[in-house]
Each structure stands twice: as structure tokens, then as C-alpha cells.
Amino acid sequence: MRAAVYDPAAPQGARLVERAAPKPAKRCCRGVVLCEVRSCGANPVDAKYVIGDKFPESWLPWASRRVAGSTPGFDFSGVVIQAPAGSGFAAGDEVFGFAEDPASLRPWRSLHGSFCEVVNAPLDQVAHKPSKLSWQEAAATPLVCITALQALEQHGVSAGQRVLVIGASGGVGHVAVQIAKCLGADVVGVCSGKNSDFVQKCGASVVVDYRQDGYIEKIAENGPYDVVLDAVSSADARDKAASYIERVKPYVKTDGDRHNYVVFGGATRHWALAGLKRFTGLNCFGRGFELFWIKMPGSSKRLSRLAAWADEGNLRPTVAQTFAFDEAGVRGAFEALRSRRTAGKVVLDVSSSPISSE
Secondary structure (H helix, E strand, O other), X not given: XXXXXXXXXXXXXXXXXXXXXXXXXXEOOEOEEEEEEEEEEEOHHHXXXXXXXXXXXXXXXXXXXXXXXXXXXXEEEEEEEEOOOOOOOOOOOEEEEEOOOHHHOEOOEOOEOOOEOEEEEEHHHEEEOOOOOOHHHHHOOHHHHHHHHHHHHHOOOOOOOEEEEEOOOOHHHXXXXXXXXXXXXXXXXXXXXXXXXXXXXXXXXXXXEOOOOOHHHHHHHOOOEOEEEEOOOOOOHHHHOOXXXXXXXXXXXXXXXXXXXXXXXXXXXXXXXXXXXXXXOOOOOOOOOEEOOOOOOOOHHHHHHHHHHHHOOOOOOOEEEEEEOOHHHHHHHHHHHXXXXXXXXXXXXXXXXXXXXX
């Protein structure tokens, strides 16, 4: 079969190889389901070599060498080839989910991601595909939607609350608006003016154009906020200039939730605290702030919940760009993600070419 692999010497850090297709196996004491991949979602974490977003930018070359030989990607949609008895899946079922868990990366173990033609996906990271989403839309769903849903659930977002989404037209942002709406919240979105209509269609009751003078005042006028999901702020120098955290936190409620300003990127020390919370449940962030780190194992029930919302017409990820599953396509997807100019998601279309017999 064809599979993409990280290669620090290749353009955009990736190339395609031919390798033997996986076979049904047990992994980490969790059953797996063997699937033919129809489409796979590409995310910024993939373009940053899985771990590169958790270290200073100057460490990206090291990150590319660290994951060399690993197959990128987590999100996929596809068809079951073989599944364990009693798993709830059978050959021919249409599914979507995560092909891998980034926490399984070890010095002695490469990642077996979704940028390939056949995957062995953990059963607790897969669900039946929403019938009303295309293969591409389903593949665009898992990482961004589970990230948003887990973050909103952890902060108890419910009907009548007000949620601010910064970066509301991006991959995480545009689905966070929809999911917060599904949970009954009133949503204010922040994006550029050219994407205002798009964010409003996603469900935001108010859209703030960050390129307009006085936009912080407009954010303030529509507060206070029970929870802020900031999908922009990170350790990247381009994001630091906006200073959202310092400028928006005064308009976030301080009673109750102690960590209700949530970001999805940050300095290495913040990733270390996020890892501590992810693996132990201990939240050591200072009051009013935290960096959220998705947990993929055990996500199948949440994936099913997302599928139900999608089939009800309440959730639909927007696919901004679709690339062919070839070397140029994988590199094009990474280039698009690194440009940070996409409103929605980037996906690879694997179904447009036949599966290799290897």
C-alpha cells in the first residue's frame, strides 16, 4: 500500500512510500479494527511533526528528525475490512475516527497514522460514520470536533451560557462555534471580516472583526463570558502580537470555573502542565487560564455523539481544501496548513485511487 512518511530531507518534510498493508492485530491491550481509508484529515499538528508545536519554533528541525519514518495523520474516514467479533463493527461498515494516539510515540516506536491506504485503528477511537457527511467531511471531523467537545464539556458549558471563540473561522474554531451551539450556549465569534458570514452561518450570534478598530471594546460589550476558547494564541511569534489573553481576560467571569480561558497552543512549560492534567487529572495552571490537550483514547462515544449531531443537521465541518493522496498532495496540504490561511479544514482524498495490492 501507499503511505506517507515524515522525511526531514524531503520537500515539506514528507514523502510517499510503498509498504505492506497492516493486518488485524491487538495493540496496547485494546482491540483494533482494520479499515480501508477513504479520506484523511490534515491538521496543523501533522504539519508541525506531531511534537513540534510543543517546543520553541527553532526546534522544528529536531522534531522532524524525531518523527522521521512515522506516518503522519490521526483523522480518517473509511470502510471496515475486518473487525473483532462483538466489537459492534462488521466488514463493510462506514466509520470515522482516529487511526493513532500521539501519546503512543516512543523512541523505539514510530507512529502509524492515517496518511495511508489501510489502517489498524483502536476500537475505542472509532465510530460509525455520519450518513449525512461525505467521506471528506467525516475525515475532517475527529480531531477538531473532539478537541472542542472535550474542552467545552470539561468546563461545563450548558444552555444559557455565553462562549467566546477566538479564531472562529479556523479548523477548531468553526466547529467549536457549532458544538457550543449544540450544547445550548450563546456564541460570540472573533475572525476577520471576510469570514464573518461563514462564522455566523456556523451559529455565532455575534461576530467580531479583529481587523476593525475597537474590536476589543466590541468583545467587551458582548461579555462577560463563561468560557473562552482561544484557537489563536500560541507560542508562535505571529500569535503573540495579538495579545488576546491579556486583553480579553478582564471580560471573562471569575466566579466558579477557575480555568475558563482555554488555549490550544502555548509554550513548552504550558504543554508540560497540560500533559500533567491529561495523564493525572491534576490541573496546576494558574487561575483563569489553561492549555487544553485532546485525549483520543476512549473517544468513541463522543464520536458517536458528533455523528448524531451531524445527521440531525447541527454539525458540519467545512472542508476548505482537498488534496489528492500523492506526494504533491501531501506536501500541498502541509504547505496550506503552514500558511494558516484556510477557513475550515484540509483533507486528503485517498479514495480517488485504487488500493495497492502490496
